[in-house]
Amino acid sequence: FFFACCGPPSASEKDIECGSKGPKMSNPSAAPRVPRPPSSSSQEGNRDAATEYPTPKTKRFGLRSAAAADPCKGCENWSREVEQLKGQLHSESLAKKAVEDRLQIQIDRVGHLERIKNELLAGNKPGKVPEHTQLYIQNGELSEQLNAEKVKTQDLEVQVRQSKQEQDKVSAEMEEATELIRRLQQSQEKADTMISELQERVRLNTDPLELQKQQQALDERAKGLAEAEEAVTQREQAAAAEEGRIKAIEEILTKLEVDKAEAKGDVLRVNARNEVLHDANERLKKEISSLKDELHAKQVLELTGPVEEKKEKAMKGEDESMFIQYVENQRRKMEAQLQGMQKLLDKEQEQHTEALVKIQQLKGEKELHAEEEAEKRRKLEIQLKEAEIAKADALRGVVEVEKQKVELKHAQANLAKQKAAWEAAMKREMDNFVLDYDQKKTSLVRAVANVEWDQINRTQAEYNKQRKKLEQRFKEVEDEKEYLMKDRQRLQDALDIQEDWLQRVKDWESLVKAQLKTMLIPAGNIPLEPFPEPPQQPAPVQSIVPKPLINPDFFIVPLDLGILISIKHIFERLDPQGNGLLAVRDIGDWVSSKGVSIDHSSLQHMISIADYDQDGCLTFWEFFAVQSYITLGLYKKEVPLMEWVGFVTCRHPGMQALIAQMHGQPLVQGSVSLPPVPENAYYTSQGYDEYYPDQGYEAPASYADPQAMWAAAAYPSASPDPAYGGGYGY
Numbered sequence: 001f002f003f004a005c006c007g008p009p010s011a012s013e014k015d016i017e018c019g020s021k022g023p024k025m026s027n028p029s030a031a032p033r034v035p036r037p038p039s040s041s042s043q044e045g046n047r048d049a050a051t052e053y054p055t056p057k058t059k060r061f062g063l064r065s066a067a068a069a070d071p072c073k074g075c076e077n078w079s080r081e082v083e084q085l086k087g088q089l090h091s092e093s094l095a096k097k098a099v100e101d102r103l104q105i106q107i108d109r110v111g112h113l114e115r116i117k118n119e120l121l122a123g124n125k126p127g128k129v130p131e132h133t134q135l136y137i138q139n140g141e142l143s144e145q146l147n148a149e150k151v152k153t154q155d156l157e158v159q160v161r162q163s164k165q166e167q168d169k170v171s172a173e174m175e176e177a178t179e180l181i182r183r184l185q186q187s188q189e190k191a192d193t194m195i196s197e198l199q200e201r202v203r204l205n206t207d208p209l210e211l212q213k214q215q216q217a218l219d220e221r222a223k224g225l226a227e228a229e230e231a232v233t234q235r236e237q238a239a240a241a242e243e244g245r246i247k248a249i250e251e252i253l254t255k256l257e258v259d260k261a262e263a264k265g266d267v268l269r270v271n272a273r274n275e276v277l278h279d280a281n282e283r284l285k286k287e288i289s290s291l292k293d294e295l296h297a298k299q300v301l302e303l304t305g306p307v308e309e310k311k312e313k314a315m316k317g318e319d320e321s322m323f324i325q326y327v328e329n330q331r332r333k334m335e336a337q338l339q340g341m342q343k344l345l346d347k348e349q350e351q352h353t354e355a356l357v358k359i360q361q362l363k364g365e366k367e368l369h370a371e372e373e374a375e376k377r378r379k380l381e382i383q384l385k386e387a388e389i390a391k392a393d394a395l396r397g398v399v400e401v402e403k404q405k406v407e408l409k410h411a412q413a414n415l416a417k418q419k420a421a422w423e424a425a426m427k428r429e430m431d432n433f434v435l436d437y438d439q440k441k442t443s444l445v446r447a448v449a450n451v452e453w454d455q456i457n458r459t460q461a462e463y464n465k466q467r468k469k470l471e472q473r474f475k476e477v478e479d480e481k482e483y484l485m486k487d488r489q490r491l492q493d494a495l496d497i498q499e500d501w502l503q504r505v506k507d508w509e510s511l512v513k514a515q516l517k518t519m520l521i522p523a524g525n526i527p528l529e530p531f532p533e534p535p536q537q538p539a540p541v542q543s544i545v546p547k548p549l550i551n552p553d554f555f556i557v558p559l560d561l562g563i564l565i566s567i568k569h570i571f572e573r574l575d576p577q578g579n580g581l582l583a584v585r586d587i588g589d590w591v592s593s594k595g596v597s598i599d600h601s602s603l604q605h606m607i608s609i610a611d612y613d614q615d616g617c618l619t620f621w622e623f624f625a626v627q628s629y630i631t632l633g634l635y636k637k638e639v640p641l642m643e644w645v646g647f648v649t650c651r652h653p654g655m656q657a658l659i660a661q662m663h664g665q666p667l668v669q670g671s672v673s674l675p676p677v678p679e680n681a682y683y684t685s686q687g688y689d690e691y692y693p694d695q696g697y698e699a700p701a702s703y704a705d706p707q708a709m710w711a712a713a714a715y716p717s718a719s720p721d722p723a724y725g726g727g728y729g730y
Contacts, residue, residue, distance in 0.1 A: 095456060159473055166466050180455060187444055194437060218412070225408055232401040239394035242387045249380050249387070256373060256380075263369060270362050277355050284348055288341070295337065551639070554647045557632065567627045571620050581617040612645045621649040 574582055574590050588603050610618055610626040625648035628634075629641055 159476075166469070169462075176455070180451060187448065218415070221408065225404060228401050228404060232398050235394040235397045239391050242390050242394075246384060246387045246391075249384050253377070253380055256377060260373060263366065263373075267366055270359065270366075274355075274359050277352070281348075281352050288345060291341065295334075295341075550647055551643060554644065557634075559628065559632070563628065563631060564624070567624050568620070570627075571623055580620060582619075582623060583617055587618070609641070610645065612642065612649055619649070625649060 571582070572578075574586050576586075584600075584603060584607060587607060588600075591603070607616070607618060608614070610622050612622055612625075622645060625645040626641075628648070629639075629644050634644060635641070
């Protein structure tokens with residue numbers, strides 16, 4: 001089956017079959033192994049082991065003698081020991097790399113299995129198979145084998161997932177080993193730091209250049225203190241200059257206070273003058289009003305006295321023109337007096353206005369002068385505060401310099417004491433440090449080596465376990481592949497037998513068609529003789545009109561087996577009782593399920609079109625005749641529907657006569673019989689249910705309109721459906 005669907009196996013599959021070209025499992029014993037550190041009991045007797053893992057008993061470093069004689073030589077020995085420790089770490093990293101390589105090989109083999117699984121799922125492209133064989137495959141003849149292959153593929157997927165889980169577990173263990181190596185590296189870094197500190201102390205103790213550098217540092221610090229003292233002196237000078245500046249600012253402020261007092265006196269004088277002018281103006285207004293009153297009274301008296309005299313004179317008959325002239329003169333005199341008084345008032349008013357303008361000018365000048373004085377005062381106060389702050393800073397600087405001087409003296413004294421004490425205790429401390437370092441280094445090397453050795457052993461055991469599991473799975477895959485190859489061979493043998501049988505069937509069908517044509521052509525070509533005039537005798541037998549014959553083209557209409565199977569499934573779904581008949585209700589339910597609204601009379605008309613024997617129900621062959629008539633597009637060739645239905649149902653008169661003739665006597669001598677069906681053919685009646693299970697056939701889109709189907713059957717001129725060669729769908 002696999003060869004028929006996917007072609008020959010790929011190179012990767014051949015590699016798996018042969019087992020020679022695929023990835024090979026590396027020998028776990030070939031990986032570099034880290035030697036186990038010797039125990040304390042075997043250190044003295046094993047010289048090589050002592051060389052690789054030194055202990056205090058071997059006296060390899062010569063720490064006490066070397067440190068006592070020459071500390072630098074002891075440091076060199078420690079450096080060499082650190083280099084050896086680095087070499088051990090490098091060998092352990094090589095072992096880790098070998099384990100990772102083996103894990104990568106396992107990952108590659110698992111990926112190879114996944115590719116095989118994908119190839120099984122995808123099925124590749126089908127090979128060159130005959131058309132009738134492709135038809136069987138397309139209609140689900142090998143569904144059970146495909147299901148079996150899917151189950152096997154799922155098993156392979158489960159195995160791949162398990163291998164991935166195991167791979168993740170091994171990866172976690174490798175991460176733990178990596179963490180352990182990282183800790184070892186940190187320990188090595190700490191050892192390097194201790195060695196560098198020890199070397200620094202030795203260098204400080206023995207190098208005169210370092211002592212000279214310390215002396216230079218002290219000289220530079222003393223020089224810095226001298227510069228600080230000079231800076232303090234400069235600050236004191238700056239503070240004295242600031243004090244002089246503060247005094248000048250105070251004098252300016254005093255002068256400003258005096259000017260402010262003088263300005264206040266000027267303002268008071270101006271206010272007093274304004275009050276005097278106001279009082280004088282009020283007195284003048286009062287005098288003017290009193291003068292107006294006196295003048296008015298005088299004029300009234302002057303006017304009333306002469307008027308009375310004139311009246312008396314008029315009474316006495318004197319001249320009236322003199323009275324009128326007198327009155328006019330008095331009026332003019334009064335107007336002149338009033339004009340003089342008005343001019344005097346206007347002059348006083350102008351003087352008053354000028355005084356007010358001068359007062360306003362003095363007020364503006366006073367306010368402007370006051371604002372200027374306030375701004376100057378603010379600036380001087382700010383400068384005064386800045387000077388005070390600078391003075392305080394200068395004082396603090398002086399105090400700080402004095403304090404630094406004292407601290408410098410104390411520091412010099414303490415440094416001398418510390419130097420003496422350090423030089424006295426350096427040798428004793430050096431010996432203690434060497435011994436402590438030797439012990440810690442030895443214990444650290446032992447602990448790390450033991451932990452690494454145990455971790456490597458556990459990793460190796462787990463790897464061997466995983467390798468055995470993987471080899472077992474590879475063996476199972478090989479067995480499964482061999483089983484698949486056998487299935488393919490059996491399938492190929494069955495297909496070869498089936499192709500031979502189909503070829504014999506085709507030969508038999510061609511011979512039967514030729515014999516039918518031989519039988520039907522003479523009957524269709526016999527000319528009919530004319531009927532004699534009555535009362536003549538009837539025409540001979542040969543001139544009698546025969547029954548309608550079957551169209552010989554019906555025998556060569558190509559019909560695919562897939563169409564027959566599809567219509568068979570549809571009919572079985574529409575026939576829930578299983579009696580082989582479709583009633584009006586069954587067809588009505590089917591039409592309603594397609595979303596078509598139809599009444600009972602229309603439904604009866606549709607059934608009457610396909611009901612050849614007019615029994616009110618449709619048999620399978622009547623249903624198949626209508627469906628094949630539409631699907632094959634016979635209405636385009638103007639084939640009568642009823643003749644085709646009669647041919648398919650074997651109820652046509654000509655077809656019945658042909659059947660009777662075939663049962664009565666053989667067609668020709670040496671009639672061909674249908675070859676026997678092979679036992680392993682997939683479409684025999686015995687294996688039909690096994691190879692064609694009902695999986696819910698889904699009708700194509702062109703079969704969605706049953707009303708159009710029946711209309712096409714009744715009226716062949718309707719528009720065709722291009723999905724099935726121009727015919728309508730069911």
